Amino acid sequence: MSVTVITTLLGMGRWEPDARGRMIGAAMELFAERGFEQTTAGDIAERAGVSERTFFRHFADKREVLFDGSEAMERTAYDAILAAPADHSPLDAALAGMVAAGGLLEDRRDHAVRRSRIIAANPSLQERELLKLAAMVDTTAKALREREVTELNASLAAHSAVTVFYVAFAGWVSDEESPGFAACIAETAAALRALK
Amino acid sequence: MSVTVITTLLGMGRWEPDARGRMIGAAMELFAERGFEQTTAGDIAERAGVSERTFFRHFADKREVLFDGSEAMERTAYDAILAAPADHSPLDAALAGMVAAGGLLEDRRDHAVRRSRIIAANPSLQERELLKLAAMVDTTAKALREREVTELNASLAAHSAVTVFYVAFAGWVSDEESPGFAACIAETAAALRALK
DNA sequence: GCACTGGATGTCAGTCACTGTCATCACTAC
DNA sequence: GTAGTGATGACAGTGACTGACATCCAGTGC
Incomplete structure (x- = not known):
């Protein structure tokens, strides 16, 4: 964007x-x-x-x-979740939203990397980033609720998906030769599901 | 004067x-x-x-x-995670830490409720709360790593456990006749695991 | 008793993040 | 060319925080 x-x-x-x-x-x-x-x-x-x-x-x-692009990322995720196939589980639909949002980052990887370095160097910027991620959780949960997902499940799936987004982003940024954001999300989501 | x-x-x-x-x-x-x-x-x-x-x-x-008590809650969680039985999964160990930390809230439920209302009414306070929760995630992940848990699994289990803590807290606060914090955590954790 | 010392406090001046207000400027519509 | 609209500049003001320094209280050694 x-x-x-x-x-x-x-x-x-x-x-x-x-x-x-x-x-x-x-x-x-x-x-x-x-x-x-x-x-x-x-x-x-x-x-x-x-x-x-x-x-x-x-x-x-x-x-x-x-944090100028955060609203656009929220909207992108929201739209993608509503557009996800009806047979997707809540978590899968939410993850589809994360992949779509991540696409916006992939377009300007260099900018995203520099930005994340600046944020990592200052606690008060991290605080703001956490607020944006929380907003993403809320938007994601709202989209899931429109898919007739239970309040509780919507909240938990939204939190889980944004966690995957966050962890996958860290991996995507740190690995110069990383395979692409969608692949990072798939890997991270698999690891999350493997948790006992 | x-x-x-x-x-x-x-x-x-x-x-x-x-x-x-x-x-x-x-x-x-x-x-x-x-x-x-x-x-x-x-x-x-x-x-x-x-x-x-x-x-x-x-x-x-x-x-x-x-946010005066947040450090004590982190320490409590950290200790409880290290004290959890060796056969506990990473997620179960982390959840044991959340239950222990929640015990500090249970001692002063009234204070916790008033405090959460104040925070809910102001975005900049929510921002700070998110930072404290992020610190709790870091501490939890660190404790898990000392249990020989993989870097990735420690991070994901820590995020999941703190999510459970956060969601369970909301339920515990809103329900006057709630069964106790530990029960709220157990319920929420079960719902999280049931996600597909 | 008394001087001495360390840590917590008070006082004051200063920087900077942010806000309200009002005049001004560039462009548009007529 | 004139009025309207929206972005901007200029300026004053509040409040969050900080640094420097004086002061106070409690405990210690004598």
Whole structure:
């Protein structure tokens, strides 16, 4: 998914185009260069050529600039779960959603890797990532409920699927020659099911 | 101006014991009364009879005042996992740790319920809770690894066990006549295993 | 009794994340 | 060309946190 496309369609950044994308790029550069806490919101705005106030109009807080695509991933997972074959078990349907969401990452592996490194280096960014994963759990559970899955089973399958997503992502990122995100998810899901 | 005079009139010396406990109590009262965001760190400190600076000496940030027991729960879980019978599966050992940790909550059910309501009402507190749960996952996985469990299986079993803990806690809190935390965990774990 | 010391506290100044408000700018529709 | 719309800039203000330093209380040695 291209931030440029979205912002252009929304008509944002009318002066220099893609102010939002410039802020995201500037933030990732600065966070990587000198760390998250050593970077002020003013620093990011300056490098992106906007005012600090404009930064906070685009992003609810300083951390949010790193999580721009999370909504799109949720929607993708949601749609894929509803589109999964009716005979899929709740867990399989949820995993299909994770594979679909992972596809968005696969398109920009380099970006995903750099981003995950930045997050790994700062606890307050990890905190925000956990919140996004929790939102993914909620969305996944909601999709499962629309497939007539029990409240409890929807919650458990959603948690399990997002756990698989999370663990598989770590493997996919760490292994340079990894076979692809879908394969990582399949492996991880198999290991989860093998748990006694 | 003499602090001594003021505090003496209030019936408590500067070194009045359990400043930490007073701050925790004051925070829970105020958060419940007017909400987390409407309560300043200065408000909490004032009600507890200390300075704002002292509050931040005891708690890394304003949220942390609600998570004082989390370290003890981690330790309890860790010890219980290592103490579990050798023939327990990784998941069963991890679940034994969750039951042990839940015991700390059972001792003060009322406090746990009020606390969970406060957290449920504020996203930034939920974020912090997720971080604590993630720490619990890490500790659980570490304990499992010391039981010679594979890296991957330790991670997956730890995630699964903490998921069970989290889901079971929600049930335990919502049901006034619930059968006890251990039973809630057993039920939830059975449902998780029944997932296809 | 008394000086001394360590740890906890108070005070004050300062940075930075974020917010509300209002004027201004670029583009669009008419 | 004029009015409307939405993004932006400028500026002031609040509150979360931090660093530096003075102060206080309790315990220790004498």
